[in-house]
Amino acid sequence: MPCQSVVNGCHLVVLLLSWLGPSTGVKHTDCAHAADRCEQTTNSSTGLKEVVLVIQSQRNSYHARRASQRKAGILQQAAELGQGVPVVLLLHELSDYDGYWSILPALPHLSTTYGRSAAWFFFLEEETRISLSALLHVLNRYPAQKEWFLAKRLHDEEASIIHHYAFSEDPASFGYPDPAAGWALSKPLLQRLAERVQLQPLKSDFTIDLKHEIALFIWEEGKGPRLTAVPEFCTETRENCATTFTTYLPSCGDPVVKKNVFVAVKTCQKFHSERVPVVKATWEKDAAFIEYYSDVSDASIPTISLGVPNTERGHCGKTFAILRRFLSGAVPKADWLLIVDDDTLISLPRLRRLLCCYNPKEAVSLGERYGFGLVQKGYSYTTGGGG
Template sequence: MSQGDTYNAEQAHFLKDDILLQAQKAKQSPPIVHLFHEDFLHPGAWTILPIITKLHTLHGGNSSWVLFLESRTRVNLPVLLEELSAVGEESRLEASRSKRSKKSKRKVERGKWVGHALHDREPTIIHHFQSDGRLSYPHFSAGFAMDRILLHILSDRVEDWASSGEVSDFSIDAAHELASFIWNSGQGAPLTHSRAFCLTMDQNKTEIPRCATWPLPFEPCGEPESPDAVYFAVKTCSKFHAARLSVVKRTWARYSVHINYFSDTEDPAIPSINLGIPNTEHGHCAKTKAILQHVSEEMKKNERLKNIKWVVLVDDDTILSVARLLSLLSCFPNKDKTTPIVLGERYGYRVSEPMEEEFPSYSYGYNYATGGGGVVLNREAVRLLSESDVCVCPAPDAPDDMVLLGVCLSRLGISVTHSPSFHQARPLDYPAKYLKPQHPVSFHKHWMIDPVHVYREWFAASDQEIKMEKSTIPVHHEL
């Protein structure tokens, strides 16, 4: 499930080569390994369902299993084959018992899929508050596999689903949405949990079975980005100055060098900048566009901003780690100043249409960077978004992420690079195991939590590591 940016593509190619090398050493036929960013050029490939029919056409008749892996997932091929063989044998035994049982004569074969199962503790916003205590969904970073029976069933269902016009408009959490589609309110196959699909490399070191798959922990790709190279633009409004900005200033803003607060009023105590855009309850498209234009012009004229490589758009209730962000940016060297980069948490709008050879890619929807967890743009992306004629807000309160960081990017041919480090919701909105193998950079929302406590629990220790560096550079330049 690869992406086309250099960092993720290199990881994907390494994974592909490693799988083929393991097969060669075991004297097995080389498996077919697809890279999404090369073989499935569909904006919704990351949601899996749009490419199911294509996968079935290619491999439905020649493969017992189809394995899905993230670029950072690693595989122990012999252990994986043992695990899939055991799951397959269990399925055959179940089918045999079903045939012998009179009560189960009408039982429809549902296929099998296996991975590291997650469950929601309670209805959560990231899953549209859907509540089904029986539904489990795979941790994508550990990988998951479908057998050929399930692949065949899904291929038929996806075609019917697409023609029915019931395709969901929004794609938010691909793992949960895929599991919900397969589960089909209890009529489809439940996810089989396997301890061999691990969340850490040493999870099953002393256990049987050993790990068949596991995600690599995040490692910086070199020295962290300089704090002087990052500009933070905080979106706020007067009614939140006291409650929210006080939290920002007490926590992560202390470790920023260039930061400004864009509001509907000028407040010297903050200080905040009023760009003349009235506040809206939702959307904020006009405000975000004005911020991008303001920052773009300031970077051209202000000598103190000559070292800026990145602009980070955040909300006033975004909770983040500056140190972790700088570490993440080491993997995006930004050497080619003419190539735009947009990094954040990816959502999709109308990207679930099945992949069809006869339809051009522009007939599908688009991906966008959702704003709550923060969105990182390099200078070239900021310039294009602020200057391009195709980046127009249809209304001041249009959704800024969908319009500017979705439609506009799509028209400009700029892809959103997804990182699991950015989070649109609070830590408690995710299963604990979901966050375990991640390197969180941000969370979002102060609702019913103590945001300072969240910051201290998740980010304070990391940020304190750059505290000494800040003594040699000016802090909190206001433009």
């Protein structure tokens, strides 16, 4: 599919991009902790009609299309298997409310709509490949009338700031899911969680690392079940996997040309000699247009002062000033704006390959998504560190 171009005068959109690789200090374990059960034997028999598959889709046209293709493939697989048809949902279609991406706000809807007929709810990402027969084999090991939280288990190797140093004395003791491999909730557990979401306020208003926060919510300080590690929930292909994950960059055509990406680097005076030289020595050469924005002008870099003082917390003022400058005609016209911090490391060639999948005529914002007050109809926002 060829890249889509924008003629002069078309509306320019903003790109805030983050590549999220595996978190530092995170390790996968198949059955890592004594409190985590790897396998249970049961005589229960779950059919595909009792499974609800929730694809964690997004509204953007590219992602919606990828999720629809995944859904079609699952339904085709079910037809060929001949053991019934599962319910396959696209998360972004369940509500007009954008906060459903954080899963917890969607639980009451899932419980009310599908709680009577479903035995299991399985969550997967757009690029998660699934074998329905292998999934049924896994689910039928666990009695569906009990509370189960099944996933590929991750744990911190050391206390992590993004997890607020939880379980700092023994980080490996707490497991959380790898969403790329998919994860499952039995109906009794999902229904109880749905009630809690409606009746009890969350301990934190912020959604920062969704997979860890979901596991904490389910665990409920020991009142709820721990994650049960399932070896067949995989991200890399190996024998007997029920799921695998596509990790390579999508192939959508020729990369976006250099001149169609304008790069804005946010910095401040105290980092002019410490951080900016690293950018210049590494990835700056891959940018056709790049400007450094600071709280002071420095001709040696050079930097541009936007008249916004540096602050320790909250950087919206500088970001809005960059947006206004980009749209004012003061910089070369480009289809995409990339805003990064002065300590962000990024591959611009890989970014340009990725951008070809998106239509710059649409309002597109890419980045690492955080949330605030999402259960109470709050809002999502892009964190700046990753770009």
